[in-house]
Amino acid sequence: MPPGTSGTQVALTPDLLPDDLDPNHLNKSFVQMYNNGGVNAGPTKVSCTSSPYCCPNNASECVLNGSWVFNWLHYTENDNFEYNGKFYNRLDPYLAVATQYGWANYFFQTNEGPSFPAHQFLLSGTSTTTAPPNTLFAGDNPYGAGNVMDNTGCTSPSGEVVKLIDGNGNENTNSPVYPCFEHATLTDLLDNAGLSWKWYANTSGSIWTAPNAIHHICLPVQGNPGHCAGQDWVNNVKPYVGPLGPGMVLTDLGVNGTNHNACQLAAVSWLIPDGGWSDHGGLGGAGLGFGPSWVADIVNAVGGVYYDTSGTKHTTPCPEYWGNTAVLIVWDDWGGWYDHVLPAPNPGVWLDNAQGQCLAPANWGCGYIYGFRVPFMFVSAYTPQQFISGTVSGSGNTCPTGAKFCYDFGSILKFIETNFNLGEIAGQNYHYADHVANPLDSNFYSLPTARTFTPIPAPVPAICFINPNTQNCYLNYTGPLDPDDDASD
Numbered sequence: 001m002p003p004g005t006s007g008t009q010v011a012l013t014p015d016l017l018p019d020d021l022d023p024n025h026l027n028k029s030f031v032q033m034y035n036n037g038g039v040n041a042g043p044t045k046v047s048c049t050s051s052p053y054c055c056p057n058n059a060s061e062c063v064l065n066g067s068w069v070f071n072w073l074h075y076t077e078n079d080n081f082e083y084n085g086k087f088y089n090r091l092d093p094y095l096a097v098a099t100q101y102g103w104a105n106y107f108f109q110t111n112e113g114p115s116f117p118a119h120q121f122l123l124s125g126t127s128t129t130t131a132p133p134n135t136l137f138a139g140d141n142p143y144g145a146g147n148v149m150d151n152t153g154c155t156s157p158s159g160e161v162v163k164l165i166d167g168n169g170n171e172n173t174n175s176p177v178y179p180c181f182e183h184a185t186l187t188d189l190l191d192n193a194g195l196s197w198k199w200y201a202n203t204s205g206s207i208w209t210a211p212n213a214i215h216h217i218c219l220p221v222q223g224n225p226g227h228c229a230g231q232d233w234v235n236n237v238k239p240y241v242g243p244l245g246p247g248m249v250l251t252d253l254g255v256n257g258t259n260h261n262a263c264q265l266a267a268v269s270w271l272i273p274d275g276g277w278s279d280h281g282g283l284g285g286a287g288l289g290f291g292p293s294w295v296a297d298i299v300n301a302v303g304g305v306y307y308d309t310s311g312t313k314h315t316t317p318c319p320e321y322w323g324n325t326a327v328l329i330v331w332d333d334w335g336g337w338y339d340h341v342l343p344a345p346n347p348g349v350w351l352d353n354a355q356g357q358c359l360a361p362a363n364w365g366c367g368y369i370y371g372f373r374v375p376f377m378f379v380s381a382y383t384p385q386q387f388i389s390g391t392v393s394g395s396g397n398t399c400p401t402g403a404k405f406c407y408d409f410g411s412i413l414k415f416i417e418t419n420f421n422l423g424e425i426a427g428q429n430y431h432y433a434d435h436v437a438n439p440l441d442s443n444f445y446s447l448p449t450a451r452t453f454t455p456i457p458a459p460v461p462a463i464c465f466i467n468p469n470t471q472n473c474y475l476n477y478t479g480p481l482d483p484d485d486d487a488s489d
Contacts, residue, residue, distance in 0.1 A: 026141075093456055097456055101378060137164065186413055187232065197236055198266040219233065263317055299327055414437050
């Protein structure tokens with residue numbers, strides 16, 4: 001606490017990372033938690049010692065007596081796991097990355113919904129269904145036909161739909177649309193500039209595979225199931241399939257030195273984890289909490305090193321990447337967890353046209369813009385050690401250090417656009433999140449000369465993500481998993 005202040009100290013209780021606690025993170029859940037920005041925002045904590053206040057089967061949320069109820073079931077196990085005869089704290093790799101490189105205190109999810117629209121924003125700065133001036137956003141995950149986690153986007157079954165949300169924040173439950181959209185994305189700018197890109201995905205049909213919902217990238221061929229046949233898709237979208245299995249980005253970075261694609265990293269890559277190491281709640285013991293190690297192994301591979309299952313250090317054939325690559329680490333949504341820092345109209349007011357006007361009543365966020373904070377880390381050879389953008393202040397609960405230190409997904413897009421001199425996604429007359437977002441703090445990459453790479457401790461070696469069935473890696477792994485099962489129906 002700041003000097004001269006007083007208060008009650010609350011002891012923190014460790015919480016098991018790969019547990020079954022998966023609060024709903026649909027748009028309606030965000031709206032309830034945000035609670036119009038009131039002082040008492042957030043859901044009421046309920047006691048699960050009394051069955052009338054608990055959801056059936058210990059579900060993380062449900063409707064009881066007409067009210068939405070959240071089960072805040074906390075686990076008390078120490079957050080350790082055993083690998084190869086040793087015990088590790090699951091979060092150590094993240095803590096090492098954050099302290100070795102850069103961290104943003106005020107990084108907000110751009111939208112107020114779950115993974116499907118969030119990944120659309122990460123790809124193109126919008127989740128609208130068509131090009132501007134359309135102001136209807138896809139607001140939640142698709143639903144309505146089969147297992148949408150396995151086959152969504154432009155190849156999904158004909159009965160699959162997604163709800164739209166307007167500038168007032170109203171979700172249209174009567175006229176949902178097929179989840180196949182057509183508008184510009186950041187990949188179009190990269191294509192026009194002759195720059196390579198890759199989207200590494202857990203599965204082709206996942207709600208995390210954003211290009212599958214963009215018609216001109218997918219160019220769908222309908223069938224049962226359908227498939228994408230566009231050249232952009234075939235050349236640049238890399239699901240975790242085939243003989244290599246999950247982790248193709250690691251082989252492209254030269255890990256294990258056996259892949260002919262080694263040292264073929266694209267100019268811009270989106271790296272989406274398999275569900276088994278995504279940190280997503282609701283996995284039970286399936287994921288084993290490998291997510292932090294997966295991130296650390298990628299950072300190490302960019303730095304030119306990796307470790308085998310015996311702990312022996314190796315160098316990759318691609319040491320040149322460390323001096324010219326930035327790794328931006330972010331979570332796709334707020335996950336159902338309330339945050340006391342409210343997402344007021346900073347980093348900026350959502351602008352739908354060149355005149356800076358919302359094409360809807362000018363209430364908070366124009367209806368669907370800016371969710372709660374998500375973690376963000378910046379790693380490069382030019383990042384000062386332990387750099388934090390936006391120091392913590394007790395002077396308020398909304399971007400207290402000033403709007404310029406508040407970022408969102410559009411800031412990532414703007415960073416790429418600026419770095420490669422690409423221009424903006426939506427053009428001159430209308431704007432997406434890349435236009436209104438604050439640029440990332442230049443101090444994230446302010447060192448005049450490149451740092452020598454220091455490996456990040458990663459208890460689970462990189463080979464385990466290339467071949468999960470390797471000895472002592474991921475027992476009983478059966479294939480890519482997408483656990484984000486919040487549906488809109």
